[in-house]
Amino acid sequence: xxxxxxxxxxxxxxxxxxxxxxxxxxxxxxxxxxxxxxxxxxxxxxxxxxxxxxxxxxxxxxxxxxxxxxxxxxxxxxxxxxxxxxxxxxxxxxxxxxxxxxxxxxxxxxxxxxxxxxxxxxxxxxxxxxxxxxxxxxxxxxxxxxxxxxxxxxxxxxxxxxxxxxxxxxxxxxxxxxxxxxxxxxxxxxxxxxxxxxxxxxxxxxxxxxxxxxxxxxxxxxxxxxxxxxxxxxxxxxxxxxxxxxxxxxxxxxxxxxxxxxxxxxxxxxxxxxxxxxxxxxxxxxxxxxxxxxxxxxxxxxxxxxxxxxxxxxxxxxxxxxxxxxxxxxxxxxxxxxxxxxxxxxxxxxxxxxxxxxxxxxxxxx
Amino acid sequence: xxxxxxxxxxxxxxxxxxxxxxxxxxxxxxxxxxxxxxxxxxxxxxxxxxxxxxxxxxxxxxxxxxxxxxxxxxxxxxxxxxxxxxxxxxxxxxxxxxxxxxxxxxxxxxxxxxxxxxxxxxxxxxxxxxxxxxxxxxxxxxxxxxxxxxxxxxxxxxxxxxxxxxxxxxxxxxxxxxxxxxxxxxxxxxxxxxxxxxxxxxxxxxxxxxxxxxxxxxxxxxxxxxxxxxxxxxxxxxxxxxxxxxxxxxxxxxxxxxxxxxxxxxxxxxxxxxxxxxxxxxxxx
Amino acid sequence: xxxxxxxxxxxxxxxxxxxxxxxxxxxxxxxxxxxxxxxxxxxxxxxxxxxxxxxxxxxxxxxxxxxxxxxxxxxxxxxxxxxxxxxxxxxxxxxxxxxxxxxxxxxxxxxxxxxxxxxxxxxxxxxxxxxxxxxxxxxxxxxxxxxxxxxxxxxxxxxxxxxxxxxxxxxxxxxxxxxxxxxxxxxxxxxxxxxxxxxxxxxxxxxxxxxxxxxxxxxxxxxxxxxxxxxxxxxxxxxxxxxxxxxxxxxxxxxxxxxxxxxxxxxxxxxxxxxxxxxxxxx
Numbered sequence: 001x002x003x004x005x006x007x008x009x010x011x012x013x014x015x016x017x018x019x020x021x022x023x024x025x026x027x028x029x030x031x032x033x034x035x036x037x038x039x040x041x042x043x044x045x046x047x048x049x050x051x052x053x054x055x056x057x058x059x060x061x062x063x064x065x066x067x068x069x070x071x072x073x074x075x076x077x078x079x080x081x082x083x084x085x086x087x088x089x090x091x092x093x094x095x096x097x098x099x100x101x102x103x104x105x106x107x108x109x110x111x112x113x114x115x116x117x118x119x120x121x122x123x124x125x126x127x128x129x130x131x132x133x134x135x136x137x138x139x140x141x142x143x144x145x146x147x148x149x150x151x152x153x154x155x156x157x158x159x160x161x162x163x164x165x166x167x168x169x170x171x172x173x174x175x176x177x178x179x180x181x182x183x184x185x186x187x188x189x190x191x192x193x194x195x196x197x198x199x200x201x202x203x204x205x206x207x208x209x210x211x212x213x214x215x216x217x218x219x220x221x222x223x224x225x226x227x228x229x230x231x232x233x234x235x236x237x238x239x240x241x242x243x244x245x246x247x248x249x250x251x252x253x254x255x256x257x258x259x260x261x262x263x264x265x266x267x268x269x270x271x272x273x274x275x276x277x278x279x280x281x282x283x284x285x286x287x288x289x290x291x292x293x294x295x296x297x298x299x300x301x302x303x304x305x306x307x308x309x310x311x312x313x314x315x316x317x318x319x320x321x322x323x324x325x326x327x328x329x330x331x332x333x334x335x336x337x338x339x340x341x342x343x344x345x346x347x348x349x350x351x352x353x354x355x356x357x358x359x360x361x362x363x364x365x366x
Numbered sequence: 367x368x369x370x371x372x373x374x375x376x377x378x379x380x381x382x383x384x385x386x387x388x389x390x391x392x393x394x395x396x397x398x399x400x401x402x403x404x405x406x407x408x409x410x411x412x413x414x415x416x417x418x419x420x421x422x423x424x425x426x427x428x429x430x431x432x433x434x435x436x437x438x439x440x441x442x443x444x445x446x447x448x449x450x451x452x453x454x455x456x457x458x459x460x461x462x463x464x465x466x467x468x469x470x471x472x473x474x475x476x477x478x479x480x481x482x483x484x485x486x487x488x489x490x491x492x493x494x495x496x497x498x499x500x501x502x503x504x505x506x507x508x509x510x511x512x513x514x515x516x517x518x519x520x521x522x523x524x525x526x527x528x529x530x531x532x533x534x535x536x537x538x539x540x541x542x543x544x545x546x547x548x549x550x551x552x553x554x555x556x557x558x559x560x561x562x563x564x565x566x567x568x569x570x571x572x573x574x575x576x577x578x579x580x581x582x583x584x585x586x587x588x589x590x591x592x593x594x595x596x597x598x599x600x601x602x603x604x605x606x607x608x609x610x611x612x613x614x615x616x617x618x619x620x621x622x623x624x625x626x627x628x629x630x631x632x633x634x635x636x637x638x639x640x641x642x643x644x645x646x647x648x649x650x651x
Numbered sequence: 652x653x654x655x656x657x658x659x660x661x662x663x664x665x666x667x668x669x670x671x672x673x674x675x676x677x678x679x680x681x682x683x684x685x686x687x688x689x690x691x692x693x694x695x696x697x698x699x700x701x702x703x704x705x706x707x708x709x710x711x712x713x714x715x716x717x718x719x720x721x722x723x724x725x726x727x728x729x730x731x732x733x734x735x736x737x738x739x740x741x742x743x744x745x746x747x748x749x750x751x752x753x754x755x756x757x758x759x760x761x762x763x764x765x766x767x768x769x770x771x772x773x774x775x776x777x778x779x780x781x782x783x784x785x786x787x788x789x790x791x792x793x794x795x796x797x798x799x800x801x802x803x804x805x806x807x808x809x810x811x812x813x814x815x816x817x818x819x820x821x822x823x824x825x826x827x828x829x830x831x832x833x834x835x836x837x838x839x840x841x842x843x844x845x846x847x848x849x850x851x852x853x854x855x856x857x858x859x860x861x862x863x864x865x866x867x868x869x870x871x872x873x874x875x876x877x878x879x880x881x882x883x884x885x886x887x888x889x890x891x892x893x894x895x896x897x898x899x900x901x902x903x904x905x906x907x908x909x910x911x912x913x914x915x916x917x918x919x920x921x922x923x924x925x926x927x928x929x930x931x932x933x934x
Contacts, residue, residue, distance in 0.1 A: 053549055053655040072657055074552040086550035090568035099564070100554035151554065370849075378751035381744045386766050389817035390773075393781035400784050448673065455670045458653050468674075470928070475677050477920035479878035481894050482913040485901060486680025489687060496683055499697040526680070548653050558652055579772065587774025590880050594901065604776045604881070611780055611885065621784060624777045635772050646765055646772075 002065040004029045004187040005050070005078075005155050010059035012045050019045045021211040022059070027155070027189060027204075032181050034190045034198040037208030038234070043191040046208075047157050050189070051080045063154050074103075079148035080157040084164060085140055087132045093119075093143055094128030100151040118146040121183065137165050141173055142180070149184050158190045162197060174200045195235050199223070207231045225268065229279050229361035238281040239331050242363055245276050252355050255280060259328040264300045265358030277363035284318055285333040286357035289340065290350050299352030303330065307347045310334075319343060321351055394628070401622035417622035427606065427623075434603040435630055437517070438585035441524040445532045445581050446574065448525065453536035454566070458545070469537060476530040484594045487523050488514060491595070515597030523591035528584050532577040535649075539573030540566070575642050576649035579635050586631055603627055681917065688910035706911040717911045726896035730877050733808060733892055737815045738872035742865055744816075745823025752824075753831045770818035779885025782814050807888030814882040819875050823868040830864035831857075863930055870927040874920055 005027040012020040020042040027033040035043045048054040050061055052073030060067050068076050079100070088096050097118055098111045106114075119125050122142040127135070135143065141161060148156055162170045162177075178201045181188045192198055198205045199219040206216040207230070215227040226232035233240065243257035254264050255278055265280045272278055290296050293304065305323040317334045332351055334340055343349070404416040421427050456468050475483060490496045491513040498511045513519060543566065551561040567574070592602035607627065610620030639646060652658055691703035710719040717723055752764060770778065783806065790804035803809045834857060842852035880894050887895050893916075897909060 048655070051549075051553055052657070055657065072552075073549070074555050074557055076553075078553075080550070080553045082546045082550055084544065084546055086544065086546040088547060088550070088565055090565065090571075099551075099556070103555035103557075103560060147554065375751075375755050375757070378747045378755070381747045382751060382763070382767065385744055385817070385820055386763075389782060389813060390766070390770060390778075393785035394773075394777075396785040396788060397777075397781045451666070452670055452673045455666065459666070468670075471674060472677065473924070474921065475681055477874060477924045478681065478913070478917045479894050480880055481878075481897050481901070482684055482916055483680055485897075485905070485909060485913060486684040488901075488905070489683045490680060494694070494697065496697060526676070529677070545653055545655065549655060552656050561652075583772055583774060587776050587881060589776060589884065590898070604774070607776055607780065608884070611783070617784060620780060624780045627774055628777050631772065631774055646768055647761070 003027055003062075004064060005033075005189065006060075006062040006065070007046070007050070008060045008062070010046065010049065010061065011057045012042070012049060012054060013057045018211055020049070020056075023208075023211075023213055024059075025206055025213065025216060027187055029187055030185050031203040032178065032188045032190065032201055034192060034202040034205045035208050036192060036195055036198040036205050036235075039193055041208045042211040043193075043208050044159065047080070047159055047189070047191050050155070051078060051157055052076050077154040078157055079151055079153040079155075080159065081144045081148060081161045083159045083161065085144040085161065087140060087144055087147070089132050091132075092128065093130050093132065093135070096132065096143060097128075097147045097150055099147065104151070114150050118150045121149075122146045122180070138169050138173060138176075141165070142176075145177075145180060149186065153186065155187045155189055158188060160192050160194075162192070162194070170197075177201055199235070207234060209234070226281070226359060229281070229364060232281040232359055232361065236283060237331070238283055239287075240282075241280050241328065243278060243280065245272055245274050245278055245360075248272070248274060253278075253360060255360070257328060260325070261303070261323065261328050263358060264355035265360040266356055267360050270361065272360060272362060278360045279363050281359045281361075282330075282353060282357055284331045287330060287332045287351050287353045289319070289321075289332050289334065290352070291339075293350045296350055296352035298354070300355045301358065302350065302352040304348070304350050305330075307343055307345055307349060310343065310345060319349075321349055397621040397624055400618055401625050403618050405618060411618075417619050418626075420619060421622055421626060426601075430601045430606055431603050431626060431630070433601055434586060435634075437520065438524070438582055439634075441521055441528065441585045442578050442582045444521065445525050445528050446578060449529060449532040449536055449577070450570075450574075453533050454540055456533075457537045457540035458543070458548070472533050472537075473530060475526075480527055480590055483527055484523055484591055487519070487526065487595060491519055491522075514595060515599070517596070519595040520592050520600060520602075523595040524585045524588060527588070527591055528581040531580040531584060535573040535577045535580075536570060537573075539570045543569045571642055572644055572649050575638055575644045579638060579649065582634060582638075583631055586627065684910050685914045685917065687907055688914045690907055690910075693906060706907045715908070717908065717915060720908065722896065723893070723908070723912055726891055726893040729808065729890050730892040730894070733811055733815070734873045734876040736812050737819055737876040738869045740812070740816050741820040741823040741872045742827075742869050744820050745827050745868055746861075746865065748820070748824040749828040749831045752828060767821060767824060770821045773818070775818070775879070775881030776885060778817055779814055779882040782810065782817065782882075783885050786810055786813075805888065806886055808890055810886040810888075811883050811892065814886045815876045815879050818882070819872045822875065823872055826868040826871060827861060827864045830861055834860055866930050867927055870923055874923065877920070 003026040007026075008024050010020055010023045011018070023042075023046060025033075035046060037043045045054060049056050052068070052071065056069070061069060063077055068078075088099065091099070094112075094115050097115045101111045101114060115128060116125070119128060122145065124139060124142060127139070132140065132143075144161065145156070158177075162173050165173060174197055177188075181201075190198070190201065199222075202219060204216060204218060205222055207214045207222060209230050215222060215231045217225075217227075222231055222235045226235065232238060241257040241259070241261070241263065243255040243261075243263065245253050245255050246262075247254040248267075251266055251268070252264060253267055253272060254262065256262055257280075263280060265278075265282075288296060288299065293302065296302050303321070303323045305321045307319050308322045308329065309320045311318045311320070315336055317336070319332055319334055320329050321332055322329050330351060334343070401417050402413050402415070403411040404414040406412055421431075452472075456465060456472070460468065488495070492498070493510045493512040493514070495513070497513055498507075501507045501511060502509070547565060547569075548561060551565045556564070587604060589602070589604040589608060592600040593605060596602065603623070604627070607620055607623045610616045610623060635646075638644075639649070652662075688706055689702050689704070690700055692700040704716075707716045708718055710716065748767060752760065752767075786804040790801050793799045793801055793804075838856050838860075839852045842856045843849065847855060877892075878894060880898070883892060883895060884898075891899065893912075897912065900909060
């Protein structure tokens with residue numbers, strides 16, 4: 001099966017500065033593909049090249065196997081949901097949704113029918129005569145998607161469309177977008193700097209940094225098996241220490257942090273040798289907390305310490321534990337089962353985690 | 367505090383009311399009253415429509431009136447057609463310093479008086495002028511060409527003089543159209559023409575209307591340009607008003623003319639606002 | 652079309668050429684006016700007789716320069732006097748108007764706002780004659796009833812000031828009102844909260860914020876008054892402001908003296924405009 005979208009060695013330079021550097025990826029039909037990265041990483045540039053608003057310096061873009069480099073934006077079988085949605089304020093909702101159909105030369109009655117059908121589909125029947133500024137943020141969102149979807153594009157591009165919404169609505173729209181994508185059964189390419197949007201909605205995510213892809217994979221891959229230190233640090237929260245490898249044992253290794261702790265981690269196939277500077281990442285939820293040290297006997301990393309702060313945040317509450325030896329602090333997720341409800345600042349606790357959870361990467365200057 | 371606020375309100379309201387009533391409202395009622403006076407003897411007047419009858423019965427007056435209206439409309443249209451692409455270029459095609467520089471350059475000619483601008487066109491267009499000499503030098507014509515004192519010269523002068531008042535509102539409204547909206551128009555399959563017709567022009571409508579209103583008003587009420595560039599036969603309505611007031615001292619007829627001009631301009635402004643669904647507050651304020 | 656939409660080279664070049672042509676059109680009349688100010692000839696027209704500064708500094712007939720031509724200097728003085736008076740008055744009233752429309756909500760506000768805008772859509776010449784007619788009626792009435800002759804109400808500089816003020820005030824109101832609309836009123840509340848009285852708050856917080864708009868309005872009003880022709884033409888007496896004086900001369904036939912005056916005008920108003928822009932930039 002040909003992919004809906006293929007980018008091959010896509011490169012874009014702006015007056016000598018490389019914004020996108022030889023990026024290649026392929027998006028299979030009907031999938032939800034996200035590009036996740038901090039602002040300025042080049043993700044918007046990729047999207048604008050796919051839509052046709054920027055010309056690549058090098059490389060090729062194929063849609064359904066055909067190069068679209070010489071196709072102007074108004075003829076490309078891709079449509080875009082813009083960052084600020086770009087609904088036409090001079091038209092009502094029905095005219096907004098029917099805009100592309102009119103351009104395609106469709107008859108009036110058929111357009112009216114299609115528009116009604118699209119409104120039905122996004123759960124907003126009968127709002128066709130309203131003005132753009134009479135809609136709420138979430139409704140505008142859905143209209144912007146419907147406006148593209150009536151054209152049945154091969155690929156729908158979404159440029160951080162949830163950025164302008166408030167937190168509650170954003171949470172709801174994540175779920176809604178995913179179900180709209182399933183309902184329309186269209187390929188979505190979504191760019192965002194918000195990892196939770198990408199993790200929740202996507203089938204596949206590319207993490208982008210400094211113009212190139214760090215890793216492409218499923219949300220689970222990125223979360224549990226990051227390929228690079230950047231991905232480990234950017235996706236999800238982590239405790240992060242820098243240290244020197246003191247011993248290697250198969251795929252396990254032992255290191256000594258700059259603050260003096262001795263930790264065990266895994267290299268996951270990366271070649272790391274004794275004496276090398278490494279960064280080790282440990283997720284707060286991978287760390288087990290206990291009242292008695294005995295409960296942690298199966299972990300090969302163990303620290304005894306005192307609680308220095310309690311960060312209450314409902315289900316995501318954490319504590320910061322400072323090791324008794326004064327060698328460093330560890331952020332730990334607090335189980336909500338109630339057994340730690342009596343924890344206060346200064347309580348003595350024991351923490352531990354398995355070396356599998358400590359992802360080690362060769363240290364990079366940063 | 368309440369009385370203080372009331373006092374403040376009264377203090378702020380007084381200048382406004384004095385200004386509008388003494389300098390705008392009452393004087394206009396007054397010329398209307400004067401226009402209804404007919405002189406029947408020395409210092410003796412009666413109320414009648416005689417002045418308006420004179421206006422409608424004398425073909426020269428009516429013809430001049432209509433001619434002024436039509437020429438002003440044409441001048442407005444030409445100004446719009448010339449200014450729109452330029453305004454769009456300044457608003458959307460260039461950015462940053464170049465943009466503000468070009469915009470400023472547009473304003474330069476209007477910091478100097480209309481008289482100077484008109485004088486410039488006289489130097490260019492007259493028989494001994496620059497254009498005539500250049501054409502002779504190039505061998506395109508045999509003798510001097512008089513390009514002054516015709517309707518074309520009036521038109522050039524009117525368009526030139528009003529250009530700023532079209533460019534400024536157009537640039538302002540066009541600039542407020544996000545690039546994203548134009549890109550969305552293309553992305554959904556639109557081409558240059560359909561995006562222009564369905565997105566850019568509807569968005570720029572308030573600017574177009576306010577530009578057209580101001581340019582039309584300025585052309586209609588212009589005295590200098592038609593007199594200097596159109597010569598003796600220019601037949602501009604303001605010249606009639608001037609001659610009735612200053613030369614013939616027939617204020618009654620002059621007032622009637624003035625009132626007709628006011629009615630014409632108000633009617634066109636009102637019609638333009640109604641036609642495009644705009645309001646005066648939105649387009650001017 | 653915007654830069655991000657691909658276009659053919661031909662189209663973009665043609666577009667740029669059109670815009671260039673437009674600017675040539677804008678510049679042409681001003682350039683020739685300026686150039687002929689230096690022509691050593693009795694007429695501002697070709698052929699070029701050589702470069703001279705006589706039209707600025709000359710003191711003997713037939714080439715009396717601007718700086719020795721009494722009537723022109725006098726007309727400039729008159730214009731400056733009128734323009735200063737009109738600007739000061741209209742900025743003052745524009746200010747009170749802006750505060751009135753911004754700070755108070757009252758019945759008839761909308762109608763009053765539209766009335767305030769009307770002077771912009773009344774032809775200047777009609778404004779001129781209406782003020783002329785009304786002031787004469789008042790003057791005549793005063794004379795008939797009380798034998799008082801109010802010179803102020805007869806055609807002359809005072810009427811010119813009133814006539815120009817009548818529509819320039821609208822411009823000043825709009826310029827100052829636009830900035831006042833952007834003013835964050837909580838700043839004033841903060842001043843009140845910190846112990847300032849109401850007027851002190853306005854004087855120490857609001858007015859400094861409005862200063863650029865007031866200066867801008869003053870300069871715009873000054874230029875508009877200086878350039879005004881239509882309204883002035885109907886109200887002028889024996890003391891003619893510059894535009895009227897130049898118009899009278901132009902009717903009799905022009906000499907490069909007028910070019911020299913025009914060039915000085917261009918330089919003067921450009922400087923004023925630059926000062927204004929510099930002020931706007933700074934804030």
